[in-house]
Amino acid sequence: AAAGRLALRQVIFGGEALEPQSLRPWMERMGDEAPxxxxxxxxxxxTVHVTYRRxxxxxxxxxxxxxGTAxxxxxxxxxxxxxxxxPVGVAGELHVSGAGLARGYLGRPGLTAERFVAAADGRRLYRTGDLVR
Incomplete structure (x- = not known):
């Protein structure tokens, strides 16, 4: 790697909500291109991840x-x-659908019924409880 540059290509954050402003010292020193x-x-x-955003x-x-995006x-x-x-820009609850979504909670039919709901078009949705725009 060139002097001052890292060979690292990506740093991935997960687990807790990322506070973007906490990355300011990193960005000032390293920029936002590499890594x-x-x-x-x-x-x-x-099974862990739903979205990705650079x-x-x-x-x-x-x-x-x-x-980010799904x-x-x-x-x-x-x-x-x-x-x-x-509408776009209005806060609402994030719901997840698709092949990667679990079928429910083993041995917990009440919780499954509460969190896994049917959309008007028949898709199974998971109510995350997270507010997004």
Whole structure:
């Protein structure tokens, strides 16, 4: 690697909500190109990760964790309490669908019924409880 550069290609964050401003010292020293910083949002019900987002300097201005876009075997929708889609930019609960989603909780039918719900189009959705825009 060139002087001052790392051979590392990516740093992946996961587990807790990322506070983008906490990366300011890193960005000031290393920039946002090499290595690339990746935020992964996830829930156990999808076997760890749901979304992917590359973090750039522009994200430092935000106060919330930018979760990004769905990984290949999952879908995302932002819904209100009645399971209706909310307009872009309006806060709502994140719901996850797709082949990578669990079928429910083993031996916990009540919790499964509460968290895994049917969409109007018949898809099975998981209610994350997380508010997003």
């Amino acid at each position: 690339r910083l990746i935020n992964m949002y996830g829930i156990t019900e999808t 973090i750039t300097r522009a994200d430092l201005a935000g106060q919330r964790s930018p979760v 990984i290949a075997d999952l879908g995302l929708c932002v819904l209100d309490a009645q399971l209706n889609a909310v």
